[in-house]
Amino acid sequence: MKHSGLLLIVTFIALLFSACNIEKESDYKMIKENFGEIDGKEVVLITLKNTNGNTVKITNYGATVVWIEVPDRLGNIENVTFGYETLDGYLNGDPYFGSIVGRYANRIAKGKFEIDGVEYNLAINNGVNTLHGGPGGWHSVVWDYEVIDKKGDIPVLKFTYNSPDMEEGYPGNMIAEVEYIWNDKNELHINYNCSTDKKTVLNITNHAYFNLKGAGNGDILDHEMQIMASKFTPVDQDLIPTGDNIVVEGTPFDFREPHKVGERIEEEYEQLILGKGYDHNFVLDNDKEVDAIVYEETSGRLMEMMTDQPGVQFYCGNFLDGTQTGHGSRAYNYRGGLCLETQHYPDSPNQANFPSWSLANPLSPVRFIGSL
Numbered sequence: 299m300k301h302s303g304l305l306l307i308v309t310f311i312a313l314l315f316s317a318c319n320i321e322k323e324s325d326y327k328m329i330k331e332n333f334g335e336i337d338g339k340e341v342v343l344i345t346l347k348n349t350n351g352n353t354v355k356i357t358n359y360g361a362t363v364v365w366i367e368v369p370d371r372l373g374n375i376e377n378v379t380f381g382y383e384t385l386d387g388y389l390n391g392d393p394y395f396g397s398i399v400g401r402y403a404n405r406i407a408k409g410k411f412e413i414d415g416v417e418y419n420l421a422i423n424n425g426v427n428t429l430h431g432g433p434g435g436w437h438s439v440v441w442d443y444e445v446i447d448k449k450g451d452i453p454v455l456k457f458t459y460n461s462p463d464m465e466e467g468y469p470g471n472m473i474a475e476v477e478y479i480w481n482d483k484n485e486l487h488i489n490y491n492c493s494t495d496k497k498t499v500l501n502i503t504n505h506a507y508f509n510l511k512g513a514g515n516g517d518i519l520d521h522e523m524q525i526m527a528s529k530f531t532p533v534d535q536d537l538i539p540t541g542d543n544i545v546v547e548g549t550p551f552d553f554r555e556p557h558k559v560g561e562r563i564e565e566e567y568e569q570l571i572l573g574k575g576y577d578h579n580f581v582l583d584n585d586k587e588v589d590a591i592v593y594e595e596t597s598g599r600l601m602e603m604m605t606d607q608p609g610v611q612f613y614c615g616n617f618l619d620g621t622q623t624g625h626g627s628r629a630y631n632y633r634g635g636l637c638l639e640t641q642h643y644p645d646s647p648n649q650a651n652f653p654s655w656s657l658a659n660p661l662s663p664v665r666f667i668g669s670l
């Protein structure tokens with residue numbers, strides 16, 4: 299099968315988009331442009347162009363991936379991720395297109411958790427719950443940025459954000475760092491590194507939406523999906539985990555072998571109805587090199603995802619309704635994109651049986667890899 303591909307590695311998450319017969323350009327390029335201003339801070343758009351000539355664009359607003367272009371099997375280039383042409387799009391009801399999500403990705407029930415007997419109350423933004431760090435989460439702040447360009451290496455685009463103690467209700471001053479590397483194999487690496495001065499919780503992800511036919515080009519129901527996960531965590535009607543793990547075998551959640559996203563999405567299965575489609579945390583087996591593969595037949599584009607995190611939220615754009623328009627004025631419609639949000643399980647601070655993601659070593663820097 300001839301395909302072209304993309305690899306996403308998140309903290310490592312890597313997205314690999316491989317490509318066919320690409321003429322090599324000689325130089326890796328990085329171009330910076332103004333993208334606006336918020337509270338006196340400049341917002342920039344940085345284009346990374348690898349030696350294949352394929353570009354990724356990232357802004358320091360939310361450390362957000364705005365654009366990823368990769369070839370199809372004939373070499374035709376398309377942007378495969380949702381994004382806006384201007385900063386305004388990100389300020390007006392953006393459903394986290396490409397953003398970094400923190401401090402706590404996904405839901406925390408009733409916006410509350412306890413550490414050492416102290417209850418913390420978070421900003422609420424999803425019914426009675428907190429979603430993706432709260433309304434003022436890391437997707438909505440302007441990050442500092444620098445380019446680390448060591449001779450002979452692919453440059454690293456590094457974002458830093460100093461999140462103050464009790465921001466959105468989370469304890470501890472936290473320094474968050476996100477590094478993006480777009481290399482000549484069409485791999486996008488995302489590395490996270492956070493440190494804090496108090497016991498706290500953390501779950502950081504990237505919320506990119508993908509459509510391998512091209513962003514805004516139909517739905518993703520025809521995309522073939524493979525997720526190396528033998529279990530998933532079921533949820534209640536508010537998408538809060540019940541605390542169980544369900545074996546995927548014999549359910550529409552079994553993606554251990556490739557299935558089209560749309561093949562079983564309308565099946566009468568309580569979990570699908572609750573999630574309005576796939577919108578669930580898959581418990582990764584974490585025993586293979588690649589954790590998920592997405593393939594789209596007409597373009598031949600293939601994306602591989604690798605992570606060291608224990609879960610991935612497979613969300614297939616069930617809440618999109620076409621009101622958001624992005625690059626080339628294309629509307630992002632219902633189920634027009636899919637997300638692979640690598641993460642710790644949702645609501646972990648309140649779920650004793652889930653892997654912990656509390657940062658429990660005050661004053662010592664904690665690298666964001668593996669579970670603590």
Ligand code: GLA
Pocket residue numbers: 393394404429537577611613617637639
């Ligand atoms: C996550 C959630 C979804 C939805 C989207 C944003 O992926 O799991 O339920 O809230 O973010 O629209």
